[in-house]
Amino acid sequence: MTAPARCVLHVDMDAFFASIEQLDRPELRGKPVLVGHAGPRGVVAAASYEARKFGCHSAQPMAVALRMCPRAVVVPGRGRRYQEVSQRVFSIFRDFSPLVEPISLDEAFLDLTGTRELFGDPVEAAEAIRRRIREETGLTASVGVAPNKFLAKLGSDENKPDGITVVTDHEIENWLPTLSIRKMWGVGKATEAKLTSAGVRTIGDLARLGETGLAPILGREAGRFARLARGLDDRAVTPRREPKSVGHERTFEVDLPTPEDVRRILLGLVEKTARRLRAAGMRSRGLTLKIRFGNYETITRSRTFRDATDATDELWREAKAGFDAWADASFRPVRLIGVSAGHLERADAQLGLFPDARRERSSAVDRATDAIVAKFGSGAIRRGS
Amino acid sequence: MEFSIDRGEFTQALALTQGVVERRNTMPILANVLLEAGEDLSIAATDLEVHIKRRCGAKVAEAGAATVAARKFYELVRELAPGDVTIRLLDNHFVEVTSGRSRVRLVGLPAEDFPTFPQADGSSDSAFTIDVEILARMIDRTLFAVSTDDTRAHLGGVFLTGAGETLRFVGTDGHRLALVSESVGGASAPEKGIILPRKGLTELRRLVEGRDGEASVSIGGNVVRVELADVALVMRLIDGEFPNYEQVIPGEVKFRVAIAKDELLSALKRVSVVASDRSRGVRLALANGQMTVSASSPDFGEASEELEVSYDGDDLTVGFNSRYLTDVLAVLPDTQKVEIGLIDDVSPGVICSEGDDTYSYVVMPMRL
Numbered sequence: 001m002t003a004p005a006r007c008v009l010h011v012d013m014d015a016f017f018a019s020i021e022q023l024d025r026p027e028l029r030g031k032p033v034l035v036g037h038a039g040p041r042g043v044v045a046a047a048s049y050e051a052r053k054f055g056c057h058s059a060q061p062m063a064v065a066l067r068m069c070p071r072a073v074v075v076p077g078r079g080r081r082y083q084e085v086s087q088r089v090f091s092i093f094r095d096f097s098p099l100v101e102p103i104s105l106d107e108a109f110l111d112l113t114g115t116r117e118l119f120g121d122p123v124e125a126a127e128a129i130r131r132r133i134r135e136e137t138g139l140t141a142s143v144g145v146a147p148n149k150f151l152a153k154l155g156s157d158e159n160k161p162d163g164i165t166v167v168t169d170h171e172i173e174n175w176l177p178t179l180s181i182r183k184m185w186g187v188g189k190a191t192e193a194k195l196t197s198a199g200v201r202t203i204g205d206l207a208r209l210g211e212t213g214l215a216p217i218l219g220r221e222a223g224r225f226a227r228l229a230r231g232l233d234d235r236a237v238t239p240r241r242e243p244k245s246v247g248h249e250r251t252f253e254v255d256l257p258t259p260e261d262v263r264r265i266l267l268g269l270v271e272k273t274a275r276r277l278r279a280a281g282m283r284s285r286g287l288t289l290k291i292r293f294g295n296y297e298t299i300t301r302s303r304t305f306r307d308a309t310d311a312t313d314e315l316w317r318e319a320k321a322g323f324d325a326w327a328d329a330s331f332r333p334v335r336l337i338g339v340s341a342g343h344l345e346r347a348d349a350q351l352g353l354f355p356d357a358r359r360e361r362s363s364a365v366d367r368a369t370d371a372i373v374a375k376f377g378s379g380a381i382r383r384g385s
Numbered sequence: 386m387e388f389s390i391d392r393g394e395f396t397q398a399l400a401l402t403q404g405v406v407e408r409r410n411t412m413p414i415l416a417n418v419l420l421e422a423g424e425d426l427s428i429a430a431t432d433l434e435v436h437i438k439r440r441c442g443a444k445v446a447e448a449g450a451a452t453v454a455a456r457k458f459y460e461l462v463r464e465l466a467p468g469d470v471t472i473r474l475l476d477n478h479f480v481e482v483t484s485g486r487s488r489v490r491l492v493g494l495p496a497e498d499f500p501t502f503p504q505a506d507g508s509s510d511s512a513f514t515i516d517v518e519i520l521a522r523m524i525d526r527t528l529f530a531v532s533t534d535d536t537r538a539h540l541g542g543v544f545l546t547g548a549g550e551t552l553r554f555v556g557t558d559g560h561r562l563a564l565v566s567e568s569v570g571g572a573s574a575p576e577k578g579i580i581l582p583r584k585g586l587t588e589l590r591r592l593v594e595g596r597d598g599e600a601s602v603s604i605g606g607n608v609v610r611v612e613l614a615d616v617a618l619v620m621r622l623i624d625g626e627f628p629n630y631e632q633v634i635p636g637e638v639k640f641r642v643a644i645a646k647d648e649l650l651s652a653l654k655r656v657s658v659v660a661s662d663r664s665r666g667v668r669l670a671l672a673n674g675q676m677t678v679s680a681s682s683p684d685f686g687e688a689s690e691e692l693e694v695s696y697d698g699d700d701l702t703v704g705f706n707s708r709y710l711t712d713v714l715a716v717l718p719d720t721q722k723v724e725i726g727l728i729d730d731v732s733p734g735v736i737c738s739e740g741d742d743t744y745s746y747v748v749m750p751m752r753l
Contacts, residue, residue, distance in 0.1 A: 306536065350664070
């Protein structure tokens with residue numbers, strides 16, 4: 001008996017943040033919308049399809065996007081709202097398979113191999129998922145149905161927006177080879193340039209060269225690329241990936257000139273980071289500060305500590321110590337400051353016999369702050385630095 | 386210095402000192418044992434926190450003292466042929482070991498550099514004698530619960546306190562607490578309480594293994610001194626405040642079940658196989674005269690087992706770290722049922738042996 005052929009879905013919400021804005025604000029529908037910060041150093045977090053026609057896309061500097069599409073409406077992001085919608089979408093996914101691997105708020109792999117008996121033909125299941133997303137959230141999603149993750153991802157990208165692509169042997173033979181190498185995972189500008197100069201432009205070219213032909217160009221990666229190019233990918237869909245780090249950063253319109261200015265912003269970022277740790281039930285044992293200057297030069301400063309914590313107080317003490325050590329010695333005006341909490345572990349579920357007075361007090365303050373922020377938003381309460 | 390001693394007896398005596406010698410130490414002399422030959426032989430080792438001195442009979446040809454690397458010396462003596470072994474101090478602190486046709490010269494260090502053994506100065510704050518079997522049991526029932534977290538030094542030992550004829554040991558790591566009280570003759574244990582370090586108690590437990598008779602204990606300054614027939618151990622007390630343990634022992638529990646110890650222990654061992662490696666969490670669920678022990682984790686699967694208990698209260702489910710339960714069951718006698726007292730899923734549970742009011746174990750639940 002052979003194992004049943006795998007069936008993997010890649011579901012990608014269409015212009016997720018922008019679509020939510022258009023859903024919540026009917027006056028934005030049909031208009032080019034850019035989600036992100038409007039200032040000169042803002043970055044596009046999402047572009048509606050109307051804006052994409054002009055060449056706008058996410059991760060683009062806002063200034064560039066606005067040059068391409070001056071009529072675009074710029075709206076600030078609302079992370080909490082996106083998260084809420086994302087949770088609804090993911091709960092639909094989980095109705096179809098326990099094997100859901102989130103990639104981001106708006107993207108996931110689903111393994112339907114074992115649930116075929118339950119939901120019948122995977123294509124019908126994919127349609128049912130799209131229908132439920134539309135009915136329950138008012139948003140559209142694109143889906144790729146394929147025997148593995150690589151092909152499913154290529155599939156969802158093929159008929160965007162609001163489309164479905166089923167990748168079968170026929171497509172692997174006739175469609176996959178025609179795709180640009182840019183569609184491959186792991187092909188960035190550098191790899192693309194190397195491949196192009198060797199005359200490799202399509203996935204078909206990759207497949208023809210094979211591992212031995214690719215080795216001189218790609219080195220150790222040659223085998224992986226050759227296999228992917230033939231449509232082979234045996235990576236498993238792994239549910240519930242634990243985050244490796246949690247963090248926030250901020251870019252300034254004008255470089256911040258004094259350590260005091262930066263420290264004040266950093267405190268806000270640490271507060272947000274600590275709040276997210278607590279919400280996720282995680283604790284951190286190490287912080288990394290990221291500092292970028294006007295010329296894009298970026299430095300990082302890391303600190304690790306003995307006891308994992310989710311307390312704002314303790315994280316701030318570490319962040320401040322790390323920042324001050326740098327600032328006292330060599331402060332320069334700062335373009336971007338970021339903090340990320342790493343070395344994450346699950347917060348202890350074991351209850352303690354003896355209350356730790358200091359920790360109890362600080363966690364009571366954190367709990368109260370979290371409740372106020374949840375109710376009134378993060379502007380409602382601030383810590384005095 | 387020169388003496389002869391039976392290899393078997395010598396090996397046993399040296400074995401007792403091995404645990405005290407630090408594997409990693411900054412003072413080279415602390416890796417050595419001190420051999421002092423006088424009327425008889427004494428063997429001493431220390432890490433400055435715990436000192437141990439064992440006396441044994443030997444034919445002393447010339448009095449004197451020498452030190453030699455504890456581990457190498459022990460390994461060597463253990464491998465010698467049965468019969469007498471002769472130890473002689475040579476020039477430059479070399480120590481010669483001869484036995485049958487074997488002749489070994491070991492590098493030594495000056496005996497006068499070895500830290501002096503703390504002498505009893507007769508001004509102890511309190512002193513008592515205790516049957517060594519009782520002492521061993523009290524250590525066994527508390528030491529396992531002591532914290533191994535170096536950052537919480539004050540929990541890194543067993544708290545010893547007394548009132549009248551009663552001597553009490555308490556061990557806790559902040560999640561569970563073991564408390565044993567025994568009445569001992571002629572006790573005058575310190576009411577204020579002292580904290581005995583884990584390492585010292587581990588060595589003491591090793592010393593009393595298989596012995597009978599009495600140990601005399603005296604506490605003075607910042608050390609406690611324990612004397613047995615042929616061996617003395619001095620340990621430095623942990624300087625710190627032991628938490629107010631009495632306040633965390635529930636006065637009244639709401640639900641109480643009695644259950645055969647073996648059944649519970651083996652059910653826990655089976656079920657916890659599928660518990661998550663990190664939390665080792667198991668659920669105890671009480672309902673309709675049954676206790677269900679269960680565990681599950683996304684990585685391994687799920688397991689449950691039903692045990693008959695005498696119980697007719699409300700339904701209740703509480704999560705615990707399974708190791709905290711199996712640890713205590715391992716030190717309770719097989720012959721008696723264990724009693725589990727519970728309040729709710731966030732309050733401490735109490736475990737003891739049915740009909741034994743000398744011992745109780747308090748364990749905090751975990752959220753599962």
